[in-house]
Amino acid sequence: MPTVTFESSDGKLSKTVPAPDGGSVADLCDDHEAPIPFSCRSASCATCHIEVLEGQDAFQPPESEELDVLEAIDSAAPRFRLACCAKLKPGSAVVRVRAQNDY
Numbered sequence: 001m002p003t004v005t006f007e008s009s010d011g012k013l014s015k016t017v018p019a020p021d022g023g024s025v026a027d028l029c030d031d032h033e034a035p036i037p038f039s040c041r042s043a044s045c046a047t048c049h050i051e052v053l054e055g056q057d058a059f060q061p062p063e064s065e066e067l068d069v070l071e072a073i074d075s076a077a078p079r080f081r082l083a084c085c086a087k088l089k090p091g092s093a094v095v096r097v098r099a100q101n102d103y
C-alpha cells in the first residue's frame, strides 16, 4: 500500500499515513487531518497546490481541469499537483508531498 507523508509549507508539520487502496488525496488529508490547505475543492483556486517530493509515479495522471490550473500558476505535473484532484494508484509506494500554501 502507498505510504504518504504530508508536509506543511514551512516543513514544521508532518504526518505520515497509509493509503490502503490508493484513492483520493483529499480524502486521505481529511481522514488524517493532514497539514494541506483546501478551499474550493474543485480545481479552481490552487489553495491545495502541492509539490511531490517523492513518489511521482504513485499518482494517477492529472485530468484536464487540474492541468489547466497548474498551467495557470506556472506549475507542471508530475512535480506539482492539486491535492483536491490527485489520486493515488493502488500498490506499494513511498510518497512525500509538501504544501505550497500556508495551512
Ligand code: FES
Pocket: 037, 038, 039, 040, 041, 042, 043, 044, 045, 046, 047, 048, 049, 069, 082, 083, 084, 085
Ligand atoms: S482546493 Fe481549490 S484547487 Fe484544490
